[in-house]
Amino acid sequence: MMEATIQFTVNGQRRSVTTDPARPLVEVLREDLQLTGTKVGCGEGQCGSCTVLLNGRTALACQTPVAQADRQTVLTIEGLAAGATLHPIQEAFLAQGALQCGYCTPGMIMGVAGALLDKPQPTAAELRAHLEGHLCRCCGYPRILDALERVAELTRRITP
Amino acid sequence: MTTEPRTGGHSTPDPTADALVLPDCGISRRSFVQWLGAGLLISVGAGPALAQRSGGRGGGGARSVSARVHLGQDGRITVLSGKVEMGQGARAELSQAAAEELRLAVGQVTMILADTSVVPDDGTTAGSRTTPATVPAVRQACAAARQLLVELACRRFGVQPGEVVVRDGQIAHAASQRTATYADLAQAGETAKAFERAIPAEIELTPVQAWRVLGTSVPRPNGRDLVMGTHAFPSDVRRPGMLYGKVLRPPSYGARLSSVDLAVAQALPGVVAVRDGEFAGVAAPTSLRAREALAALATTARWEELPQPSSSEIYDYLRQRAQGGVPANPFTAELAAAQQVLRQTYRVPYVQHAPLEPRAAVAEWEGDRLTVWTGTQSPFGYHRELARAFQLSEDNVRVMVPDFGSGFGGKHSGEAAIEAARLARAAGRPVSLTWTRAEEFTWAYFRPAAAIDIEATLDATGRLTSWYFLNLNSGGAAVDTPYRAGAARSRFIASNSPLRQGSYRTLAATANNFARESFMDELALAAGVDPLDFRLAHLEHPRLRAVLEAAAQRFGWRERVTARQPSLGVGLACGTEKGSYVAACAEVTIDSVTQQIAVRRVCEVFECGAILNPANLRAQVQSCIVMGLGPALREEMRFAHGKMLNASFAQYRVPRFSDLPELDLHLLARPDLPAAGGGETPIIAIAPAIANAVAHATGTRVRQMPIRLPEAPTA
Numbered sequence: 034m035m036e037a038t039i040q041f042t043v044n045g046q047r048r049s050v051t052t053d054p055a056r057p058l059v060e061v062l063r064e065d066l067q068l069t070g071t072k073v074g075c076g077e078g079q080c081g082s083c084t085v086l087l088n089g090r091t092a093l094a095c096q097t098p099v100a101q102a103d104r105q106t107v108l109t110i111e112g113l114a115a116g117a118t119l120h121p122i123q124e125a126f127l128a129q130g131a132l133q134c135g136y137c138t139p140g141m142i143m144g145v146a147g148a149l150l151d152k153p154q155p156t157a158a159e160l161r162a163h164l165e166g167h168l169c170r171c172c173g174y175p176r177i178l179d180a181l182e183r184v185a186e187l188t189r190r191i192t193p
Numbered sequence: 194m195t196t197e198p199r200t201g202g203h204s205t206p207d208p209t210a211d212a213l214v215l216p217d218c219g220i221s222r223r224s225f226v227q228w229l230g231a232g233l234l235i236s237v238g239a240g241p242a243l244a245q246r247s248g249g250r251g252g253g254g255a256r257s258v259s260a261r262v263h264l265g266q267d268g269r270i271t272v273l274s275g276k277v278e279m280g281q282g283a284r285a286e287l288s289q290a291a292a293e294e295l296r297l298a299v300g301q302v303t304m305i306l307a308d309t310s311v312v313p314d315d316g317t318t319a320g321s322r323t324t325p326a327t328v329p330a331v332r333q334a335c336a337a338a339r340q341l342l343v344e345l346a347c348r349r350f351g352v353q354p355g356e357v358v359v360r361d362g363q364i365a366h367a368a369s370q371r372t373a374t375y376a377d378l379a380q381a382g383e384t385a386k387a388f389e390r391a392i393p394a395e396i397e398l399t400p401v402q403a404w405r406v407l408g409t410s411v412p413r414p415n416g417r418d419l420v421m422g423t424h425a426f427p428s429d430v431r432r433p434g435m436l437y438g439k440v441l442r443p444p445s446y447g448a449r450l451s452s453v454d455l456a457v458a459q460a461l462p463g464v465v466a467v468r469d470g471e472f473a474g475v476a477a478p479t480s481l482r483a484r485e486a487l488a489a490l491a492t493t494a495r496w497e498e499l500p501q502p503s504s505s506e507i508y509d510y511l512r513q514r515a516q517g518g519v520p521a522n523p524f525t526a527e528l529a530a531a532q533q534v535l536r537q538t539y540r541v542p543y544v545q546h547a548p549l550e551p552r553a554a555v556a557e558w559e560g561d562r563l564t565v566w567t568g569t570q571s572p573f574g575y576h577r578e579l580a581r582a583f584q585l586s587e588d589n590v591r592v593m594v595p596d597f598g599s600g601f602g603g604k605h606s607g608e609a610a611i612e613a614a615r616l617a618r619a620a621g622r623p624v625s626l627t628w629t630r631a632e633e634f635t636w637a638y639f640r641p642a643a644a645i646d647i648e649a650t651l652d653a654t655g656r657l658t659s660w661y662f663l664n665l666n667s668g669g670a671a672v673d674t675p676y677r678a679g680a681a682r683s684r685f686i687a688s689n690s691p692l693r694q695g696s697y698r699t700l701a702a703t704a705n706n707f708a709r710e711s712f713m714d715e716l717a718l719a720a721g722v723d724p725l726d727f728r729l730a731h732l733e734h735p736r737l738r739a740v741l742e743a744a745a746q747r748f749g750w751r752e753r754v755t756a757r758q759p760s761l762g763v764g765l766a767c768g769t770e771k772g773s774y775v776a777a778c779a780e781v782t783i784d785s786v787t788q789q790i791a792v793r794r795v796c797e798v799f800e801c802g803a804i805l806n807p808a809n810l811r812a813q814v815q816s817c818i819v820m821g822l823g824p825a826l827r828e829e830m831r832f833a834h835g836k837m838l839n840a841s842f843a844q845y846r847v848p849r850f851s852d853l854p855e856l857d858l859h860l861l862a863r864p865d866l867p868a869a870g871g872g873e874t875p876i877i878a879i880a881p882a883i884a885n886a887v888a889h890a891t892g893t894r895v896r897q898m899p900i901r902l903p904e905a906p907t908a
Contacts, residue, residue, distance in 0.1 A: 068422075076629060133599070174848075174850050
């Protein structure tokens with residue numbers, strides 16, 4: 034196997050990894066960069082647990098060869114909070130108790146982050162549509178919907 | 194490749210608390226002991242023998258106060274339990290239990306769960322036992338600790354225990370204006386000695402009327418780490434020099450490995466390949482390299498396959514293998530005298546738990562000492578299992594269970610830990626092993642398939658005169674009817690399952706209740722009585738009646754059941770298991786073209802005695818209903834010749850956002866009764882309520898799960 038050097042920006046930091054360019058991005062994040070907040074729930078693009086932002090758009094990191102991230106910008110759940118200050122999406126999930134085991138939570142939150150970049154003032158229903166590809170096996174969907182309501186309401190308070 | 198030590202595990206706002214759960218992750222054992230403080234404390238280095246084991250079946254495995262409660266020199270309270278957190282809320286509930294009895298806020302309690310070298314064995318986290326067994330055990334120990342501290346303070350003050358008040362970790366004697374904090378008392382050598390005392394069997398617990406912490410909606414204590422992605426689940430644990438493992442799986446059930454050549458896999462850079470009898474696997478510096486090595490191994494493997502049954506013939510297969518045969522209905526007199534005899538068979542297929550985090554473990558050897566981090570509901574079961582598998586003394590094994598990514602009864606086993614340990618021993622380095630989704634669907638144990646026969650008789654007034662109920666293969670949970678049914682016999686008959694089967698949220702109660710509650714509607718129809726009235730006429734148990742009547746009323750059952758609309762139906766069902774009571778009403782619509790069933794609304798009333806954490810209980814009830822929609826409408830494992838045919842989320846559809854019905858939940862509080870667990874029983878009413886609603890809408894009785902109308906294409 035030929036290795037390649039991938040240079041990209043991850044959570045605001047320049048990173049360089051020399052590796053097989055076919056490796057899924059999620060494995061490079063988790064195994065090389067110690068960013069284990071991004072989860073693997075299925076490896077087949079069916080659960081959304083590995084959702085990250087690639088150049089500001091949601092991407093399934095289990096379906097994205099790391100080569101596609103070369104010279105691009107990746108944001109993972111670890112990069113969402115500003116230091117100890119949670120991002121409002123994280124605050125909303127926490128405040129609404131929108132997690133049980135929490136394994137789907139980083140992917141859900143990054144899915145919402147991607148939806149907000151797509152449309153800054155979405156309705157809760159639009160956010161929900163964005164998350165249709167995300168699974169919560171604890172089936173805590175009602176609480177997650179509460180969190181989406183809260184996020185949608187927060188965005189409505191922002192004057193563009 | 195990981196080279197940096199990393200601290201992981203459960204976190205609390207105090208960063209040093211990480212060291213408590215994963216003290217080997219870059220934190221020395223010495224610092225673990227130091228953090229806990231002196232005097233009262235176990236020494237971790239002395240091994241697991243010091244954590245008291247007392248069977249733990251009852252869910253409360255600590256004998257002495259110090260085996261359950263530690264008081265740091267700074268006054269900080271650390272509570273130990275062998276229970277695990279997998280999303281069901283044990284961490285919050287046990288923290289509440291401790292805080293309540295120690296007169297502290299929840300945030301002042303650090304809870305260490307499921308590290309077998311420091312916690313008592315509280316048994317498997319299963320059967321909804323944490324609430325009725327472990328919560329009281331923790332409360333007892335903490336109440337005993339509080340009493341000891343009060344006694345010590347009173348001795349200092351020269352006053353009687355009845356004269357002091359305990360609040361926020363401080364014992365105050367108002368008359369003399371003297372106070373002693375838990376920290377003050379922790380300094381005294383006599384405190385350590387006192388904590389070595391046994392927990393008294395009889396000790397007064399805080400009565401429900403005086404609860405300040407229990408009974409409130411305390412959120413998940415480590416929720417912040419979960420939303421930040423910083424909590425290390427078992428699959429996230431990273432160790433210096435760690436490799437990633439993969440295991441060679443047979444091509445079908447029962448296949449035996451006759452030969453495999455390790456050479457090609459081993460030739461790959463950094464790869465270790467192992468064969469030990471039926472076990473073959475690889476460990477490599479990255480998961481991709483491990484997959485390549487596994488593929489190389491697989492091409493050289495030769496297997497002996499055996500004939501295996503297929504899902505299409507499974508019910509006949511199980512019936513033919515019923516142990517001792519299928520006994521005939523003994524109620525011949527009732528059968529002869531009956532006005533009507535009804536007999537039906539219901540079928541429930543194998544389903545998978547599909548926890549979002551698959552089985553995962555990291556194993557690390559230091560000489561003959563084995564440490565594993567894994568997601569299992571049975572930490573001590575797997576502690577012993579690992580000791581047996583590797584012929585180690587139990588003191589040389591340590592199992593740590595970081596809060597993990599769900600279980601639903603599917604993670605009583607610890608296969609990944611044993612596999613990772615085998616690979617780690619061969620590699621001489623720590624190995625992380627996470628099952629793939631396909632492995633989880635194929636090689637994890639299944640919820641058992643069931644064929645359930647019911648025969649019942651009605652007299653001329655529409656009363657049940659006999660009831661004969663046989664569950665073939667899936668189990669005896671909730672097999673007995675809660676109704677007054679005349680001569681009644683209900684039995685579970687074991688069979689020979691071709692698939693590995695085991696527990697699942699509320700075990701066979703779901704299958705048994707599906708069959709029973711569907712059949713109750715069929716009997717009501719035969720008797721010409723409304724299904725609600727038919728049930729109430731045969732139901733004496735006041736708690737079950739209460740939830741049934743409440744659900745019917747909230748749903749508007751009487752008006753809805755008579756107001757017929759095309760393609761729309763309503764159904765109800767109720768049941769009891771594990772000391773709790775549930776009733777559900779469902780509204781379904783049927784697509785006139787595809788015959789697809791959509792559940793539009795569910796009204797469920799649940800009662801489990803006193804409520805320890807209302808928000809968490811509500812989440813569990815919601816979760817049960819929505820999770821229950823999966824096997825009710827879509828989930829079934831299909832297999833042929835020992836191979837799974839739908840081992841992926843693309844082919845095995847579990848509930849998604851779009852499946853969410855309108856939910857009207859009501860928790861009936863009974864603070865006068867002891868608290869029972871609530872994470873299982875709420876699942877048992879949903880499938881029969883849907884089947885009954887479908888029959889109401891269409892006149893077609895579907896007697897199997899998943900519930901599908903004949904015209905509908907299979908999912």
